[in-house]
Structure formats: C-alpha cells, structure tokens
Amino acid sequence: EVQLVQSGAEVKKPGESLKISCKGSGYSFTSYWIGWVRQMPGKGLEWMGIIYPGDSDTRYSPSFQGQVTISADKSISTAYLQWSSLKASDTAMYYCARGVYSSSSEGLRYWGQGTLVTVSS
C-alpha cells in the first residue's frame, strides 16, 4: 500500500526556520516525483514545486522560487519542505503527494495527510 506520512503540526514565530517532512512507503521512492501543495485557510490549492528523489531534479513554481526549499533524502525515503525565515502569510496546510506514474511530474495520485503550519507572534 502506497503511503505518504507527513510530520506533525507546527506553531512557529515570524522569522523562525522550519523543515517539514513527508515519508513515502509501499513503492520505489526514487522512481516517482513528489510534489508539495499549499492550501491557505479557506482557500484553494497552490502548486509549490516538485522533486524527483532519484536524482534530486527539483522544479519550483515561480510564486515559490526563492521562498522555500524542496529536498529529499532517498536513503530514508523522505522528502522535505523548508523555510529559512517564516512569515505570518506562510500559515497554511501543506500537502505532499506522489506522481500518478513514474514519469509524471504533474498529476498527483497519492497524498499525505497534510501538515498544518501556523506562524504567529
């Protein structure tokens, strides 16, 4: 069974750094793209970027380029999303999800449960 398990909810202050994780299991972690999606409170889905753990090829949405860093550690089948300096506007639910098939960097078939990040002073 394919599973993506994300790290737990976080409460941080503006200016702090954060790294959240997404651990994949039940499939070949290095053979499928993993994407990250933001959903701000009461709003729609936003594509942040995607990584291919096999070779760490990473593609960012222009809206998020330079704002976050996506990485992966294939030795532990885990992808990461990190911020160096959080802002209140980063408050959102963040989802990781796996590509539909091994060459797909667009459609996302299996989703994590989401990580709620709250940034407040």
Place this chain on the structure above:
Amino acid sequence: SYELTQPPSVSVSPGQTARITCSGDALPKQYAYWYQQKPGQAPVLVIYKDSERPSGIPERFSGSSSGTTVTLTISGVQAEDEADYYCQSADSSGTVVFGGGTKLTVL
C-alpha cells in the same frame, strides 16, 4: 502568469449530471487533472491525463477535452459527491497551476 478558470460553484440535484469546466489557453497541448476535496480532507485525484480514471474512482466520474476547455462530468450525482473540485494543468513552459476550484453542491 498562466490561469485556469473554473466556475466558483455548480449545483445539481441527486441523480442528475454535473459538469464542471476548466478553461486555459494551453489546455489543447497540456494534460488536465481533476481533484476532489472534501472538508478537512486531503485532495483525491479523480481524473488524470484529461480522461483517465484512477483505480477506485467510481465510473460516474469522467473527463473530456475540447479546445481550451476541459470538463469533469459526474453522472448520477450522489450526496457524497458534494465537495470542492480543482483542475490542474501546466502552461507551455511546464509551470504547473491549479484552477481556483468549484464548489459542487448537491441539492
């Protein structure tokens, strides 16, 4: 920046057919994907590559494409289909975007 346009809301009675559209200039050359999201839950992929249905998705969900518009059709709508639906695709440079979402209400 590239945009995919969806109607904010669609309403339909149980047993009727719901059609949710998504428009974008690059859709003739890029695949579309559709997601269902219920309150408090992660999205679920219901259609990929315009019209393919993942395993486990009911047959009443189908997708089609015509020019710059793709359509998600739900035949014989059930109360459990009430949710937000998002289309997703890419522009000509491969930048991926989601549509703004459509709230499907089952009357």
